[in-house]
Amino acid sequence: MSSVLERRREYLRLMRQFTLDRGFFTVTDIQNATRIPRSTAQDWVNRLIGEGCVLVREEKHGRNAAHYVAISAMPSSTCKRIFTTIDGDEVEIYHDCMSGACAAFCGYHHALAGGVLVHIERDGTLLRESARIGRCDVPVGLSPLPAVGVTGIERDGDTVVQHIRCIGGPAYSLSDMMARAEGVLQVKTRHTGQIVEGDVHTQGLMHVTIGIDDTDSKEGGATFALALALLYHVSRINGVLPISHHVAMLNQDVFGKTAGNSSSFIEVAVAPDSYMDLEEKTLRFVADESFSPEWGIAIRSGLKIPDGFRDYGRLVREQVVSRAVAEATAERFDITLHGGNGVIGALGAVALAGLPHEILLDPNRMIP
DSSP: OOHHHHHHHHHHHHHHHHHHHHSOBOHHHHHHHHTOOHHHHHHHHHHHHHTTSEEEEEOOBTTBOOEEEESOOSOSOSEEEEEEEEETTEEEEEEEESOHHHHHHHHHHHHHHOTTEEEEEEETTEEEEEEESEEOOOOOOSTTSOSEEEEEEEEETTEEEEEEEEOSHHHHHHHHTGGGSBTEEEEEEEEETTEEEEEEEEEEEEEEEEEEEOOOBTTBOOHHHHHHHHHHHHTTSTTEEEEEEEEEEOOTTOTTOSSSOEEEEEEEEEOGGGHHHHHHHHHHHHHHHOSSTTOEEEEEEOSSOOTTTHHHHHHHHHSOOOHHHHHHHHHHTTOEEEESTTHHHHHHHHHHTTSOHHHHTOTTSOOO
């Protein structure tokens, strides 16, 4: 999101909070809360008055400052984060919402519309959609038509542009809320009667999957917990956005396992110039936090699963795999390994990425 939009969102949030807490706010309140010059705070109040977001409750009288109120206590946006990863002509769109119901609504209508979307799934408040670059006409309207659909995806340099057509509540979201979500660079809208069409611009990020295994020991630790902690840790890196955390079960007959022989993988979206920082901090974190000296990491970038790579996931579920086989597989598919014998299971987790939970968690399920 541009710095102007970020400031607008933050200042409006403060104004609404002051309005809810005290019934009004002053320019001095905003100045003190944000530590910006008084003239800048006054400029923002005036700007938001002009936009219709703020009203003057009491004019200034002598030494008594003017009192202002934010018009609505509704959230400025139910859209928390909207971002995209890209790999050739494949794109994944991530829409993190304040409400699981809102995410379910958009997922349902996007699936009904079809368009350029080829796969849609929801995990709590996160709506995750796979698409291909291109255009497809989508009719929208009142029931039984979909209320919103993605009509196109294009790449413009380092930017991904989603073309959306909608009506009703989704139209309000597109025109009034989505621009305020983290990750959105800008939104351009056009109105034709009740139909709203818009272009949502986001940075085209790298999709990175990090597999982890053998971080626990008989004395303590759990790989799933360390992986989740790693996801939160790397999310503090500028240019890294968290996507998901998964557990994958491997061969249950492996000798020396601490318990059920589960591995983990996390997914993140990364700006290209932040990739090296991500790899360095991942390596340091796992090395410092692991209970086992045999910890292993596998790091792979890209959305597309290469032909033949899924076979390694089958292998680590059915056989006892040597480190030499893991290293040869990683070299073949341009995947980075770090650490001890845990790289065998870490690479297996990465090879299983993209499968549904019911397959990841059941080592006896057939891998498609």
